[in-house]
Amino acid sequence: MHRIARTTMPLLLLGLVAGACSPAGATPADDGDGKATLTFLTFETPNLDAKYWDAAIARAEKKVPGVRIKKLVAPSADRTGYAKQLLGSGQFPDVMIAVSPSGFAESGQLAPFTDAELTSFTFPHSNPIGGKIYQLPYNTQPTPLIYYRKSIFRTAGIDAPPKTYRELLEDSATLKKAGVDPFVVGGGGKDSFAASYLWTALVGTDVYRKRPDWLAQRRAGKVKFTDPLFKNATGKFVGLVDKGYVDSSGLSRDYAATEKAFLAGKGAMYPMGGWFATAADQSPVKDDIGVFPFPTEDGSTVLPSYTGGGMSVSAKSAHVDLAKKFALAFNEDRRNLDAVVKSDGAIIAEKGYTPPQGMGPVYRATAEVYDSAVAADGVVNAFLVETGDDAMLPGTVDQSYAFAQDIIAGRKNADQVTRALDEAWAKADTE
Known part of the structure; x- marks a missing residue:
């Protein structure tokens, strides 16, 4: 951004x-x-x-x-x-x-x-x-979901989207071996927020699922970003990058270019908010796009979402x-x-x-994923998107986008990012 x-x-x-x-x-x-x-x-x-x-x-x-x-x-x-x-x-x-x-x-x-x-x-x-x-x-916005190209999955021999984190890693390895970038990401130019969505997903599945009020506790000084729960989730993000599943060249793409890259088949999966469904349904490949929630360790449904806007x-x-x-x-x-x-x-x-009547297949699929998460009591806050009493402190969201870019570029590991985030939080808390 x-x-x-x-x-x-x-x-x-x-x-x-x-x-x-x-x-x-x-x-x-x-x-x-x-x-x-x-x-x-x-x-x-x-x-x-x-x-x-x-x-x-x-x-x-x-x-x-x-x-x-x-x-x-x-x-x-x-x-x-x-x-x-x-x-x-x-x-x-x-x-x-x-x-x-x-x-x-x-x-x-x-x-x-x-x-x-x-x-x-x-x-x-x-x-x-x-x-x-x-x-x-x-307005409720699931952020992010994982959109994927069905044909790319099939060509790589993947019959269905992953339900567990282990399956996600296995599918990503299969795609990488087939010469396909598993994740299409952006975050360049004015749109740095797009670099953070895998992090948002992992904090949702691994932190907020266990402790829904984690960020409120952070505001109260009861937890820190360097604590094992949050650092381990951040470490998973780093791990996806280290394994080559996230193309760091995507950091040069702004939002529009990233969307275009996914629709053009430049990668298999696209972590993005539910608003992408509209662009997907207007594309010639709309029937080739599926969607699933970012997988958890045990296969249960967790979906970061934000209601407000x-x-x-x-x-x-x-x-x-x-x-x-x-x-x-x-x-x-x-x-x-x-x-x-x-x-x-x-x-x-x-x-x-x-x-309204006539909504396209990707929007309908997106709404079905959200409805399933609601039914499973799996809706959690979306890290870096929250507002209100359990939101990030002013200024720290923008810094977090930069840290996400650092992770994708290989400039920082989980220890460095979580320490830097705690330092940024402490500074913001005195202003």
Whole structure:
């Protein structure tokens, strides 16, 4: 992920600086029509492009009379980092989507949603911060699943996807022997997050499965990254790289190039979030793509997932109530929900919602894996994706992406990475 320049000031200090500047939220209407202008920070991807956002904003605007939306687009996938920059310059947006509330909420920059405002959501209390909800929990994203090319497996003599970690290693060795890269990974340029997904999977299967509140315990100082449980999971990630199952040249690929490489058959397996299903279903090889959860030692189902991703509202907005109404209108609009399902493979976490008809085979398979994990009580948090009281400390997620790149490039082993992560955590904990 291309990281924008970072300020070195702690977030709380940024809030104080921002308070001394004119707010960047709602401003008086400039057309004399009585409408309040709200700034809305969003992002654009190949799946969720400008056309999608413009149409979705227009639909929500119609449901909230008196509102005009000014769209702000983050210059990279790091919209949380960009939101910090906007806060520091006194331009914090009125509403924002898929921005981690951690840090912002604690420093009083976000307005909490009430229980009455959350009644339509399946998991209304997902990712609380101090017991309050600052981001609408509208969307569940399994992160990651393992997508695979059925034809490549068959050609290598693999009849079915692995169910245990031992089978995964055996299949990876078979693929490597056949001259195929087992895992297609990315992480280059602006998209460093993609380098971390095998790590996320292993922390889910080996750490969070045993201790679901592990990261909350880390925040409480009861565990460390250098403890055997976490270090062993990290060691498995290192082991996959050392065995040659992860192509380090993938670090030069950004998100789009990595997706293209997998669809072109440059490797057998692709660790990626459920949103990939949409791109897969739009490809000519959609019927050749299967999906499975990252295997556990004993074959049980564990699936890291995140529920949230919705709108947050600035507590300093000149029109907090209107901003909340817009946020809810945006995240509850059926056409907006259908559009994000079709565009980004979302699994909507709102009561009574059903996906639109005609979803493709990869999306349906993705949803089936998620439903099976729910039925097996195997859904756990997704390491590096969490927000709320058990999230990583501000700044440490970006550092973790860099550590994942170091592992794939062979620059660091499990001891070095976990020590460095503990050091980064200690520094962040004092800021």
